[in-house]
Amino acid sequence: xxxxxxxxxxxxxxxxxxxxxxxxxxxxxxxxxxxxxxxxxxxxxxxxxxxxxxxxxxxxxxxxxxxxxxxxxxxxxxxxxxxxxxxxxxxxxxxxxxxxxxxxxxxxxxxxxxxxxxxxxxxxxxxxxxxxxxxxxxxxxxxxxxxxxxxxxxxxxxxxxxxxxxxxxxxxxxxxxxxxxxxxxxxxxxxxxxxxxxxxxxxxxxxxxxxxxxxxxxxxxxxxxxxxxxxxxxxxxxxxxxxxxxxxxxxxxxxxxxxxxxxxxxxxxxxxxxxxxxxxxxxxxxxxxxxxxxxxxxxxxxxxxxxxxxxxxxxxxxxxxxxxxxxxxxxxxxxxxx
Amino acid sequence: xxxxxxxxxxxxxxxxxxxxxxxxxxxxxxxxxxxxxxxxxxxxxxxxxxxxxxxxxxxxxxxxxxxxxxxxxxxxxxxxxxxxxxxxxxxxxxxxxxxxxxxxxxxxxxxxxxxxxxxxxxxxxxxxxxxxxxxxxxxxxxxxxxxxxxxxxxxxxxxxxxxxxxxxxxxxxxxxxxxxxxxxxxxxxxxxxxxxxxxxxxxxxxxxxxxxxxxxxxxxxxxxxxxxxxxxxxxxxxxxxxxxxxxxxxxxxxxxxxxxxxxxxxxxxxxxxxxxxxxxxxxxxxxxxxxxxxxxxxxxxxxxxxxxxxxxxxxxxxxxxxxxxxxxxxxxxxxxxxxxxxxxxxxxxxxxxxxxxxxxxxxxxxxxxxxxxxxxxxxxxxxxxxxxxxxxxxxxxxxxxxxxxxxxxxxxxxxxxxxxxxxxxxxxxxxxxxxxxxxxxxxxxxxxxxxxxxxxxxxxxxxxxxxxxxxxxxxxxxxxxxxxxxxxxxxxxxxxxxxxx
Numbered sequence: 001x002x003x004x005x006x007x008x009x010x011x012x013x014x015x016x017x018x019x020x021x022x023x024x025x026x027x028x029x030x031x032x033x034x035x036x037x038x039x040x041x042x043x044x045x046x047x048x049x050x051x052x053x054x055x056x057x058x059x060x061x062x063x064x065x066x067x068x069x070x071x072x073x074x075x076x077x078x079x080x081x082x083x084x085x086x087x088x089x090x091x092x093x094x095x096x097x098x099x100x101x102x103x104x105x106x107x108x109x110x111x112x113x114x115x116x117x118x119x120x121x122x123x124x125x126x127x128x129x130x131x132x133x134x135x136x137x138x139x140x141x142x143x144x145x146x147x148x149x150x151x152x153x154x155x156x157x158x159x160x161x162x163x164x165x166x167x168x169x170x171x172x173x174x175x176x177x178x179x180x181x182x183x184x185x186x187x188x189x190x191x192x193x194x195x196x197x198x199x200x201x202x203x204x205x206x207x208x209x210x211x212x213x214x215x216x217x218x219x220x221x222x223x224x225x226x227x228x229x230x231x232x233x234x235x236x237x238x239x240x241x242x243x244x245x246x247x248x249x250x251x252x253x254x255x256x257x258x259x260x261x262x263x264x265x266x267x268x269x270x271x272x273x274x275x276x277x278x279x280x281x282x283x284x285x286x287x288x289x290x291x292x293x294x295x296x297x298x299x300x301x302x303x304x305x306x307x308x309x310x311x312x313x314x315x316x317x318x319x320x321x322x323x324x325x326x327x328x329x330x331x332x333x334x335x336x337x338x
Numbered sequence: 339x340x341x342x343x344x345x346x347x348x349x350x351x352x353x354x355x356x357x358x359x360x361x362x363x364x365x366x367x368x369x370x371x372x373x374x375x376x377x378x379x380x381x382x383x384x385x386x387x388x389x390x391x392x393x394x395x396x397x398x399x400x401x402x403x404x405x406x407x408x409x410x411x412x413x414x415x416x417x418x419x420x421x422x423x424x425x426x427x428x429x430x431x432x433x434x435x436x437x438x439x440x441x442x443x444x445x446x447x448x449x450x451x452x453x454x455x456x457x458x459x460x461x462x463x464x465x466x467x468x469x470x471x472x473x474x475x476x477x478x479x480x481x482x483x484x485x486x487x488x489x490x491x492x493x494x495x496x497x498x499x500x501x502x503x504x505x506x507x508x509x510x511x512x513x514x515x516x517x518x519x520x521x522x523x524x525x526x527x528x529x530x531x532x533x534x535x536x537x538x539x540x541x542x543x544x545x546x547x548x549x550x551x552x553x554x555x556x557x558x559x560x561x562x563x564x565x566x567x568x569x570x571x572x573x574x575x576x577x578x579x580x581x582x583x584x585x586x587x588x589x590x591x592x593x594x595x596x597x598x599x600x601x602x603x604x605x606x607x608x609x610x611x612x613x614x615x616x617x618x619x620x621x622x623x624x625x626x627x628x629x630x631x632x633x634x635x636x637x638x639x640x641x642x643x644x645x646x647x648x649x650x651x652x653x654x655x656x657x658x659x660x661x662x663x664x665x666x667x668x669x670x671x672x673x674x675x676x677x678x679x680x681x682x683x684x685x686x687x688x689x690x691x692x693x694x695x696x697x698x699x700x701x702x703x704x705x706x707x708x709x710x711x712x713x714x715x716x717x718x719x720x721x722x723x724x725x726x727x728x729x730x731x732x733x734x735x736x737x738x739x740x741x742x743x744x745x746x747x748x749x750x751x752x753x754x755x756x757x758x759x760x761x762x763x764x765x766x767x768x769x770x771x772x773x774x775x776x777x778x779x780x781x782x783x784x785x786x787x788x789x790x791x792x793x794x795x796x797x798x799x800x801x802x803x804x805x806x807x808x809x810x811x812x813x814x815x816x817x818x819x820x821x822x823x824x825x826x827x828x829x830x831x832x833x834x835x836x837x838x839x
Binding site for chain 1: 667
């Protein structure tokens with residue numbers, strides 16, 4: 001809830017501070033509808049990764065490999081279309097399958113070998129990106145996608161950037177999964193108490209696997225949208241996105257220790273980061289310094305730490321408070337040691 | 339004017355969550371006295387000790403040391419006041435020598451100072467000699483036996499000039515001879531004017547050593563008496579409080595057909611071997627045995643957590659395999675686990691979510707949550723089992739132990755099981771909730787459920803069971819009727835043919 005106010009304040013600030021009129025009398029900057037759509041367009045990929053990570057983090061897991069998998073799937077998609085000569089829909093379907101497979105690899109290592117998710121996905125983080133670079137030999141990219149495909153990433157449909165529709169559809173799907181189905185209930189139980197979930201007869205391994213496979217699938221979808229937006233499939237696609245996505249999830253109130261969290265919180269987290277990043281770029285002072293990226297990184301970090309602190313403080317204060325009523329205990333201090 | 343007691347506790351109270359561990363304990367300790375503290379498991383002894391040593395803060399009541407009231411007792415303050423505790427499991431640094439361990443407790447001073455190795459050694463030597471322990475100050479602690487480590491702890495207490503020494507089951511792991519030595523040390527402490535709080539389950543030690551005894555029951559002190567005026571039977575009566583037969587509802591079941599049959603069941607991984615057992619509908623079969631006898635391990639086999647690798651399990655005469663909890667649940671086996679805080683209830687989740695956790699498939703068709711159905715199921719069980727809570731949305735962790743147990747039970751009753759395995763269902767549960775749970779279990783048996791009841795509480799196993807299987811070394815060594823007397827059951831658990839003392 002706090003985050004919603006932060007988001008509104010952020011938006012209003014940039015609306016007034018980041019909107020200007022240029023010499024020809026045209027309104028430019030943050031306050032324009034075009035810019036708002038732009039923000040939405042640019043947040044779809046990180047937003048999808050954040051959606052992918054939400055169930056995973058609710059199970060007290062983590063997936064560092066999502067952005068690397070995005071890169072790998074982008075390359076595979078380009079390869080299927082360009083080198084194998086497949087039609088776009090088939091190439092996309094295969095890329096989605098590969099994403100699910102990548103997630104399944106994570107899931108298999110985590111559930112059957114009982115390895116910690118942080119280490120497993122740190123491994124696949126390098127593995128997937130390395131594979132993408134190996135396939136392209138480090139430099140090759142796939143371009144010249146047909147207009148019909150680029151429509152997905154660069155045009156509008158029914159008034160909104162086309163990919164936003166996909167993003168909202170996935171958000172709705174993940175929301176229903178987490179908040180309205182037994183899967184979400186199981187994710188939470190596993191996140192709070194993995195042993196407790198097992199003793200309750202929940203299929204813990206299957207549920208954990210589902211979270212990681214779903215994450216892989218969504219990462220692949222993000223890869224396709226990324227490719228359509230840039231018109232280019234390259235191995236370094238989405239480099240570093242996983243950290244923004246994790247930040248968005250945690251900012252949205254999902255506990256890194258598992259159990260607590262919500263999909264709508266994640267969406268607010270994504271929006272807060274996106275608005276901050278784009279809003280800064282439209283501030284005259286920041287533009288003069290040419291330091292939008294740096295400022296965005298700095299403020300995102302500060303925002304995250306603030307949000308985490310704000311989440312913990314009430315509990316700390318509650319603990320600090322002296323026990324409710326202990327009038328019976330005499331108040332003299334113990335004699336000091338000799 | 340009488341001398342002020344060295345330690346005086348008045349109406350000490352302490353709660354954990356909803357569970358009241360202490361509800362008004364009076365206790366006083368004179369200098370130069372050995373005062374025994376006696377009570378069943380969960381009576382509040384360890385909580386009392388933790389308050390006196392400053393590890394826990396009381397919710398109410400007063401503490402006075404040497405006549406001076408004390409507030410905000412911290413471990414450091416307790417030590418400064420001359421309160422020392424010798425734990426059952428000594429808390430020493432295993433890789434340091436005896437002398438170093440003693441020095442760590444006794445020496446004061448900053449981090450930057452020269453170490454007087456010789457003085458350190460001599461101090462340790464002197465203390466060890468005073469308690470008559472033949473331990474070299476140079477020895478590393480990990481090379482010492484458990485009783486030797488306890489003696490080092492006592493040396494520390496002695497060296498710190500403690501006025502109050504607490505001994506928590508100090509003889510639990512001692513041989514007869516070491517015990518004798520320890521008794522000598524305790525008597526020496528007494529002679530030197532130290533007040534000793536002596537906790538032990540062994541009544542004969544209390545008669546041999548203590549001057550007075552205070553009995554705790556359900557967090558209250560039920561009386562302080564001179565030991566000379568008491569006998570064993572009297573002490574037991576004080577501890578238990580009621581006659582056994584009074585507490586347990588009578589069996590009304592007429593056992594029906596065999597529901598669960600085990601034929602030579604074993605599991606190498608968990609040490610269960612060759613278990614043969616029948617449980618009938620409407621029957622409560624108790625599983626008695628010492629800790630580590632394989633009772634929980636057997637339950638885990640039956641619930642598919644550690645699947646059996648030998649023998650066969652028959653359910654209603656049909657051979658079944660139980661390779662996972664899901665399979666067990668699907669076949670109508672329910673397991674209310676021993677460690678309810680880790681396994682029985684998800685503490686952070688609402689009661690309603692906890693109660694429906696094992697019936698996702700049945701209650702939530704197509705995996706869609708139905709909040710209305712969930713709530714009404716939870717309300718039904720809250721009413722049915724008389725769960726004391728603020729409502730179905732209260733988190734499991736907000737409940738007292740007994741009510742958590744009821745939530746755990748409700749979760750499994752909701753699966754409409756055929757076989758119900760209860761593992762220490764009343765451990766750490768207060769007396770009122772305990773008898774409620776007993777009544778519920780009786781009622782379930784009457785309704786035709788086959789119940790397997792694991793309990794370390796001997797009166798409970800005997801009072802509740804129609805038959806008692808005694809386990810030892812991973813297998814059932816004796817089947818006794820429910821009317822067996824405690825001595826017979828205990829003797830079988832210990833592996834003795836006749837009652838051995």
